Amino acid sequence: MATALIILAAGQGTRMNSDLPKVLHKVAGAPLLHHAMAAGAALAPERVVVVAGHGAEAVEKAALAFDDTVATVRQDQQLGTGHAVAQALPALEGFEGTVIVLYGDTPFIRPETLDAMLVSGADVTVLGFQAADPGRYGRLIANGGALERIVEYKDATEAERAITLCNSGVVAVEARLLAELVGGLTNDNAAGEYYLTDIVAAARVRGLEARVVTCDEGETMGVNTRAELARAEAAFQTRARAEALETGVTMTAPETVFFALDTVVGRDATIGAHVVFGPGVTVESGAEILPFCHLEGCHISRGARVGPFARLRPGAELAEEVHVGNFVEIKNAILDEGVKVGHLTYLGDAHVGEHTNIGAGTVTCNYDGVMKHRTEIGAHAFIGSDTMLVAPVRVGARALTGSGSVITEDVPDGALAIGRARQVTKPGLAVRLFEKLKQMKARRDKGSE
Incomplete structure (x- = not known):
């Protein structure tokens, strides 16, 4: 079944009290917009259209960063959801199939729910939910699964406001029919807007079938305020932790672990307390992340051990059985099998050979103030403590650097490199120096009385 998506992302989100467009606020390290796009992407749609408005350039950039094949259109005037969909329709010209309308500020609708909408068999399918507190949601006037009409809260009677079956705003309609129904919308309502929801009544007038597919209320959680953003983050993390445990990941304190939208953790991996995953992290089966680590844009292979208190930044690649210890930072560096980086080290723009x-x-002193430079370290080498590797530089296989060295030239395979000043010892000078300093301090203290 051919599918296309329209994702509405034009709203300003004034209640967020922010200069940032609402759909670009992040949950699990990713913009809300990306969550909606990810749910829709599971349907393998033929076309995706994102409707931008407030902060359009930033929204369009974010959409294309997720999927560079999407079409973006603009809704320069905020005249309602029906008007927003109308702006997207030209980008679907020639498409034959079902169009699903999603919202960039509603991040948690599951692909399984969207699949259920696609197979409902109705001409117009609306996603609804039973609300614990219906509030100002639009109400679905239904008879069984058959949907008669949708009433916006502003236009609802007291009896209609008592209904708890509410509208999520998500609809699925055949493309040609959607264009016809949207083309006939008017703004004759309390808000003076073109409501997409009015297509249900229009379809019924034409003798077409409209149905409701329901989902859990949590899937329809929208984000309009900072408080709702925080609740969305909590909801995502609760679900992600449960899924990780279910798939065989050990977490010693799951309530303290924070995942990103795209985090991948293999079975039998172990995650310690207070670990934070930024975007782009893969942890293979059997790896161990000890407490208080921050990981982003990195790959950790089977049997590797990271932490505690380690930071892996984008481009960090750890092969099997690598050990990265406490207060170690790795950035844009490849560590081959069996490498050990125990503590208090920075490796940036580097390649370290096995074992x-x-x-x-x-x-690795990789930045000269203008450009970055690489450090290459061969296999089975030994880098002494407190070595400064001034890049670009190469240390050969089975080479050794003396502790406290500053290495500015390449070190051949098997060589020992020492780059430090010769030690000078002055017998008795420490005692005399401390005595002199104490006398100076005593005179200073007496003068200040």
């Missing part, structure tokens, strides 16, 4: 040991306090 090399990196001593405490090692730093």
